[in-house]
Amino acid sequence: QGHDRDELTQTEENGTKCQHKQEADDILTFMADVTASQLTMIDAELFMKVVPYHCLGSIWSQRDKKGKENLAPTIRATVRQFNKLTNCVISSCLSNTKLRPQQRARILEKWIRVAEECRALKNFSSLYAIISALQCNSVHRLKKTWEEIPRDVFRSYNELSEIFSEKNNYSQSRELLMKEGTSKFATLDKKHLKRPKEHKVPNVVQGTVPYLGTFLTDLVMLDTAVKDYVENGLINFEKRRKEFEIIAQIKLLQKACKNYSFEKHPDFLNWFYRLETLSEADSYKLSCEVEPLAEATSTPLKTRPTLIITHCNDPPSGQNSPTVSSGGLAPWDIPGSPTPDSDCHPEFAGPKEHSLNPINVLLCKVARHTKFPSVSSLDSAGIDSSPNCPPSPTSLSPTSSFVKGHRRSASCGATYVPPSTPIGSPQSDCRIIRVRLDVANGNLYKSILVYSQDKTPAIIEKALEKHNQNANAAPSYELVQLISEDKEFTIPHNANVFYAMNSTSVDFILRRKGYPSPKLRIEHGSPFPKIKSKGMKIAKALFDRPFGGTEDS
Amino acid sequence: MDTIWQYQFRIILLGDSTVGKSSLLKRFTDGSFSEVQDPTVGVDFYARVLEVEPGCRIKLQLWDTAGQERFRSITRSYYRNSVGGLLMFDVTNRKSFESVREWLTEVNNHVYPSKTIFVLVGHKSDLTDDRDVSREEAEKLAEALDLNYIETSAKNNTNVDLAFMKLTECIYDSMKVGEISLEDGWDGVKRGFNPQVLEQPKEEKQSDCNC
Numbered sequence: 001q002g003h004d005r006d007e008l009t010q011t012e013e014n015g016t017k018c019q020h021k022q023e024a025d026d027i028l029t030f031m032a033d034v035t036a037s038q039l040t041m042i043d044a045e046l047f048m049k050v051v052p053y054h055c056l057g058s059i060w061s062q063r064d065k066k067g068k069e070n071l072a073p074t075i076r077a078t079v080r081q082f083n084k085l086t087n088c089v090i091s092s093c094l095s096n097t098k099l100r101p102q103q104r105a106r107i108l109e110k111w112i113r114v115a116e117e118c119r120a121l122k123n124f125s126s127l128y129a130i131i132s133a134l135q136c137n138s139v140h141r142l143k144k145t146w147e148e149i150p151r152d153v154f155r156s157y158n159e160l161s162e163i164f165s166e167k168n169n170y171s172q173s174r175e176l177l178m179k180e181g182t183s184k185f186a187t188l189d190k191k192h193l194k195r196p197k198e199h200k201v202p203n204v205v206q207g208t209v210p211y212l213g214t215f216l217t218d219l220v221m222l223d224t225a226v227k228d229y230v231e232n233g234l235i236n237f238e239k240r241r242k243e244f245e246i247i248a249q250i251k252l253l254q255k256a257c258k259n260y261s262f263e264k265h266p267d268f269l270n271w272f273y274r275l276e277t278l279s280e281a282d283s284y285k286l287s288c289e290v291e292p293l294a295e296a297t298s299t300p301l302k303t304r305p306t307l308i309i310t311h312c313n314d315p316p317s318g319q320n321s322p323t324v325s326s327g328g329l330a331p332w333d334i335p336g337s338p339t340p341d342s343d344c345h346p347e348f349a350g351p352k353e354h355s356l357n358p359i360n361v362l363l364c365k366v367a368r369h370t371k372f373p374s375v376s377s378l379d380s381a382g383i384d385s386s387p388n389c390p391p392s393p394t395s396l397s398p399t400s401s402f403v404k405g406h407r408r409s410a411s412c413g414a415t416y417v418p419p420s421t422p423i424g425s426p427q428s429d430c431r432i433i434r435v436r437l438d439v440a441n442g443n444l445y446k447s448i449l450v451y452s453q454d455k456t457p458a459i460i461e462k463a464l465e466k467h468n469q470n471a472n473a474a475p476s477y478e479l480v481q482l483i484s485e486d487k488e489f490t491i492p493h494n495a496n497v498f499y500a501m502n503s504t505s506v507d508f509i510l511r512r513k514g515y516p517s518p519k520l521r522i523e524h525g526s527p528f529p530k531i532k533s534k535g536m537k538i539a540k541a542l543f544d545r546p547f548g549g550t551e552d553s
Numbered sequence: 554m555d556t557i558w559q560y561q562f563r564i565i566l567l568g569d570s571t572v573g574k575s576s577l578l579k580r581f582t583d584g585s586f587s588e589v590q591d592p593t594v595g596v597d598f599y600a601r602v603l604e605v606e607p608g609c610r611i612k613l614q615l616w617d618t619a620g621q622e623r624f625r626s627i628t629r630s631y632y633r634n635s636v637g638g639l640l641m642f643d644v645t646n647r648k649s650f651e652s653v654r655e656w657l658t659e660v661n662n663h664v665y666p667s668k669t670i671f672v673l674v675g676h677k678s679d680l681t682d683d684r685d686v687s688r689e690e691a692e693k694l695a696e697a698l699d700l701n702y703i704e705t706s707a708k709n710n711t712n713v714d715l716a717f718m719k720l721t722e723c724i725y726d727s728m729k730v731g732e733i734s735l736e737d738g739w740d741g742v743k744r745g746f747n748p749q750v751l752e753q754p755k756e757e758k759q760s761d762c763n764c
Contacts, residue, residue, distance in 0.1 A: 060620060064570040079623045086626040132626035137633060137663045166616070169599070213627060216620030224575040224619070280625075284662060293666075 024095030024275060025107055027088075030268050032110060036117030038269060039085065039126040041262040043209045046081055047125070048257050050074045052250045055215055056243060057223025078212050082129045084277070089133035091278040093142075094286040104290070105148030108134065112149075112157045119160060121260075122186045122208040124173065131161050138280075138287035145290075170214060181208050181253055207257040210250075218246055431498065431506070435463040435479070438511040445507070452498040459497045463510050482507040558602050558612040561743040562724055564717075565616045565631050567656050568641030569649040573676045575619045576707040577641070581717055582615065603718060605725045612745065613717060632663045636733060636741035637670035637724045639716060642691075644675045644704065645683040650691070657698060670727060672701045672720040679706040 027035070054060060054072035063071045093107050111130050118127040133139065134157065149157070163173050180186055186206065226239040278286070434445035446466035450459060460479050461471040479491040483505050491500050491508075501508075566574040582601050599615040616635065618628045640656055642649040653673065660669050673695045675686065688704065695702035701719055705712045727733045728742065735742050 057620070061570065076623075083623075083625055129626065132624075132630050135630045135633075136626055137629070137665075140633070213621040213624045217617070218620075220575060220620035221579075221617070225579050280659070280662070 024092045025099070026271055027092045027107060027110055030265075030271070032113035033117045034265050034268060035114045036121055036123065036126070037262045038265050038272070039114070039118065040121045040123040040209060040260060041264070042081060043078075043123055043125045044207055044257045044260045046074070046078045047209050047212070048254050050078060050212070050250070050254070052247045052254070055212070055219050055247065055250065057220040060216055061220050061223065075212065075216070078125070082125060082212075084272075085126055085129040086133035086136070087277045088272060088275050089130055090136055090138055090283050091275065093134075093139050093145075094278070094283050094290065097286055097289045099290075101142075101144040102148045104142070104145045108139070108145060109149055109153050112153050112160070115160050116156060119163075120186050122180055122206055124163075124177065124211045125209045127160065128164055128211045128213075131157075131164060135161065136283075138283040141287060142291055164211075173211070173214065177208070177210055177253075181210070181249070181256065205259040207260040208253050209257065210253055215246055215250060219243060222246075433459075433497075433501070433506045433508050435459075435466070435508040435510055437467050437469070438480075438509045450498050450501075452496070454497050456491050456493055456495050456497055456500075459491075460510060463508075467510075476513055477510045478513050480509050480511050481505060482509060558610040558745045560609075560725075560728075561612040561614055561745055562637065562721060563614045563616065563635045563741050563743075564720065565618070565635040565638035566641060567638050567660065567671075568674075568676075569643070569646070569652050570619075570622050571646065572641045572643040572649045573707060574641055575617055577639070577674070577676060577705060577713060577716075578615055578617050580707040580710060580713045601717075603721050605718075605721050609725075611721050611725065613721065629659075629663050632660045632669065634740040635669060637672075637720055639674045639720060640671040640700070641674045641676050642686065643677050644686045644691070645677055645680045647685045650675075650686045650694075653694065654698070668727075668732060670720065670723050670733075672703060672716060672723065673698070674716050675702065675704040677706060677708070678704040678711055679708045 051072070051074050054075050060072055060075065062068050063076075089111050092111070093104065099107075111134060115127050115130040118124075118130065146154075163176060164170070165172055222239065222242055226242070227236055228239065230236050431450055432447050433450055434447050436445045444467070446463060448459060448462050448466060456479055457474055460474045460477050463479070464471045464474055464477070478493065479497070481489045481491060481501055483489055483502050488509075489502055491497055566578060568574055578599065582599060599617060600612055601615070602610050602612045605611050616631050618631060621627055638660075640653060642653050644650075657671065660671075673691065675688070675691050691704075692702050701723065703712050703716045703719060705716050707713060724733065724742075733742060735744055
């Protein structure tokens with residue numbers, strides 16, 4: 001696909017409507033590293049031209065005032081390029097509405113690859129532009145397309161998105177910039193983020209292109225928050241010093257930018273600059289042509305599904321008691337962590353996010369009286385499941401797709417599946433397990449995403465981290481699968497957990513090596529002093545039930 | 554932030570670049586803000602906890618796009634991950650008032666079919682002499698758009714808390730009737746520490762859910 005278009009791009013015989021459409025997905029004909037290098041070349045040039053003091057809040061925040069239309073042109077140029085690129089990404093994904101989802105997915109995939117290359121080149125501006133374009137509603141909502149994105153690519157996309165997470169005031173992107181801003185290379189510790197060719201050549205020093213927006217916001221905030229003069233009318237030097245720090249950082253990065261060296265690739269530049277831009281409305285319209293609204297609406301992606309109660313066994317007859325009672329849920333994670341520190345993808349936070357959702361409690365009540373489309377499956381869940389069904393293993397297993405928010409409804413049904421049914425769909429190559437620590441009264445489960453390549457030590461580390469234990473202690477633990485009341489299975493110490501585990505259960509415990517099975521031993525209190533007694537109390541209060549494992553009830 | 558809260562709402566401030574979004578935000582979060590005084594520190598100071606009803610605390614996570622408004626895709630990504638916001642205009646600036654509809658349309662297009670809850674805010678109400686938009690006119694618009702309207706001033710701290718409180722209540726009410734709910738991968742509303750005493754009367758503790 002697309003290779004035959006090389007000629008088209010080079011010839012100047014354009015002007016037909018068709019030409020535009022073909023052009024947009026011509027991105028496929030350019031190698032990701034070439035695209036990234038060209039983008040970085042453009043960005044670096046623009047960034048080096050930025051007049052640092054124009055970024056000051058006192059100047060940049062005046063840009064929309066009357067008569068200031070030409071204020072800070074160098075910043076405007078950078079912003080324009082940023083928007084040009086996001087627009088280019090969006091139109092390449094949408095212009096050709098006739099593409100099959102698989103074909104369209106190749107375009108998204110290409111951009112994710114370009115983003116990876118930008119990351120390696122430390123071009124945070126283009127990286128953010130691409131990521132934010134893919135997150136734009138018009139592209140984000142293309143469920144069928146995202147389903148066709150290979151798992152590793154999607155994972156990479158998530159990791160790259162994570163860089164720009166606003167958590168702790170964008171601490172991650174700030175730290176990265178501090179760390180790499182003037183270093184020679186990007187520190188790519190993610191194994192699957194492949195290094196671009198340039199890195200194989202020794203002694204080629206890289207520059208850094210920052211995302212300018214962070215500086216602009218910081219400087220605007222500084223200007224708003226801190227007074228120009230102190231009480232006695234003297235200049236507030238503290239403010240100026242802070243502004244200087246930011247300006248100095250910009251200057252330093254500009255200097256480092258000189259280290260880049262790229263060759264021009266006229267074909268790409270030609271394509272990039274000639275590409276027609278789509279308005280927001282146009283791209284949304286195209287997006288709806290690709291996947292009609294109604295279709296999209298029926299998916300959880302759009303509706304913000306409310307239904308996530310995994311073990312709700314509500315009899316069909318309307319009773320006034322809430323469907324989700326404190327006793328009816330598996331006490332997984334304490335719902336106290338302000339932000340899910342999940343090390344699996346957020347969309348796989350799985351039951352953790354769901355089970356104790358008080359909104360669901362509310363909705364359960366509401367559903368009795370009103371039929372909300374979003375809670376309709378709640379009713380069927382209630383009808384389908386027998387009142388005493390055990391937590392269904394299927395309710396925990398993600399399916400093969402990685403589309404944001406997408407499979408969640410699958411976990412709602414809580415229909416009982418015979419234990420012999422393998423967990424997850426056959427093509428699924430990851431699953432969620434739940435792990436608790438083997439301690440007295442320890443029935444606090446944490447959900448963990450297990451990929452098909454994950455080995456035992458990694459899973460133990462993950463589980464320890466989730467339980468706020470020191471992950472370095474991993475070697476002194478073993479991972480034990482609880483298969484039934486009296487049967488358990490110790491996962492071999494370097495096994496592939498995904499394949500080694502018995503598919504009938506998702507419950508695991510972490511046990512200190514050398515400790516006997518809890519059934520055989522008298523409890524001596526917690527061997528894990530790090531577990532806060534407070535936490536246990538909270539859990540106890542929350543679940544209001546005798547502790548001793550969820551399987552006991 | 555150590556304070557215990559039951560829900561976190563992600564809130565955006567919207568409006569033309571000169572309407573005073575940052576000042577309002579600064580005023581609202583003042584205590585923590587002036588303490589830190591340095592936006593580059595990785596501290597969560599765009600946040601404040603409000604008690605929406607006795608025992609139910611809401612953490613407002615505030616997003617300010619100040620300085621980044623022109624990076625269109627960035628501000629748009631904020632929309633999708635917000636549950637609501639203050640839609641601001643400057644009462645002394647007619648143009649900013651006229652932009653209100655545009656802002657609303659843009660957000661709604663972007664989050665459709667989900668809903669983002671807004672309160673219309675006429676800011677800089679202290680500047681009575683320069684007033685360019687009357688209260689009546691603003692109220693009319695608010696009614697037409699089905700929004701609450703509040704006039705604020707960051708300068709003399711008029712109605713600042715009230716504006717955020719009103720918004721929080723609107724969102725909370727929508728949650729109660731199920732118009733808004735928690736969702737994976739969506740940061741608009743997050744569940745915090747919740748002892749479940751709020752929504753679950755004691756006599757209903759005994760339930761038929763016993764798996």
